[in-house]
Amino acid sequence: MLILLCPYCGVKAEETELSPGGEAHLKRIGPDGTAEEFEAYLFARKNLKGVHFERWRHAYGCGKWFLAARDTHTMQVYGTYKAQTAHATDEIVANARQARPEWVPDWPQASEAVVG
């Protein structure tokens, strides 16, 4: 059974206590979005086989939404983090890269951001 640590209340929650909420970090499209943007936002999921960032709600616990990094192929959990976060923590990235050295995050890294 899948077990995720709720980053709010600290409970190790079993799958049956949780409701999944699909891919995380989606950018909401505003009223002037194009049909393509709405399609991408509503339907075109990454559906990755590997490192996946996703939303979960601690439904039968504290009730809060949080985020998890999970491997959809091996079911390994790389870590959980709070929902009000732009992307996963460095520690989670390190965990994921340890298991999958070929994987690279698809957001700008701190070092690159400083240089840029």
Added chain:
Amino acid sequence: MPSRRYSVFAIAREALRQHQGWNRAWTSPEPRDRYKVVIVGAGGHGLATAYYLGRNFGITDVAVIEKGWLGGGNTGRNTTIIRSNYLQDPSAAIYDKALKLYETLSQDLNYNVMFSPRGLIMLAQTEHEVRGYRRTVHANTLQGVATEWIDARRVKQLVPIINIDGPRYPVLGGLYQARGGTARHDAVAWGYARACSDMGMHIIQNCEVTGIETENGQVRAVNTAKGRIGCDKLALVVAGHSSQLAAMAGFRLPIESVPLQAMVSEPIKPCMDVVVMANTVHGYMSQSDKGEMVIGGGTDSYNAFTQRGSWHHIEETVRALIETFPMISRLKMLRQWGGIVDMTGDRSPILSATPVGGIFVNCGWGTGGFKAIPGSGWAMAELVAQGRPGPLAAAFGMNRFREGRFIDESVAAGVAH
């Protein structure tokens, strides 16, 4: 060498010769450098696409490339329910085409697919379902698909082992399709494979496609475990791995992959000669020819590629089915397994051209594509051969998600079957 025609005379002749004269049902060739059409995925849908390309369009320069063994994906893992009682017109058209083709498939392929139109009941166990299924019966009547609403007494007559007075899930009636039933899943894949091989097509197993080569927005080749294979046209028919193949070609699909589970019991004497689906509790059951009770459950609710699924889903299914079929509580389960199903937002499939010239996709059959195999192959062959969809595939283009033209089957197909 083409395989020998199967018949009672062939069996008699071989019986006298210690069965030395049978050929292999299909060949295992090394791939050529290029084919006119390459199909990725030797599940039922990929093989049926190849078959109807040859039969209906005379295109036989075809390779079907499979990373594992043919029929080893969802086709060989499904619970084989066949029906065509969907709600929307485009669905009724393609699923009923499939059912009609199933009715004569054994003769067409000269291969016994054991199609068994034993009848199928979808139980209504809530008031909501009663209304939903009555609406489906009306829709089916307009579509010319014969289905009927039956009351609980009639359900009990058809399924004597059922408990219609359960405290949590009473049976209020059902949607009945007398033409529905089951077929042997492996035989469907094997029958198509044999017919394709006889037409000179290549089925290349143990050969994973790892990349797709394009040039100026047009497909050129696939890279595989057995090298580069050129093609004029490429059909991606890989169910749960559709997003992965699309990513190789540089586009995205409105698909999410989730595990769906099933299990079979020890074999018992014949006790149920119809297929029963109980969608409120996400469970369905039929009895195989060997006597096993074949039980399917619900999908996991998060993306995964483990052909296994969550334990608690099995528990939920069994717990609920035991109320409706008390006698199964004493059965031992022999095997449990999972397949990775490809879910779309409207629970309808995608048969479509793609942003890349020459690449076509057939996916999104989700929890219910076994029943569609012949109709889907028929429509996909039309799409690949002509470069544009025929009447069966027209409504199932991938742009419908952009254009808001959904084919909403969440009532008829939102559950696993």
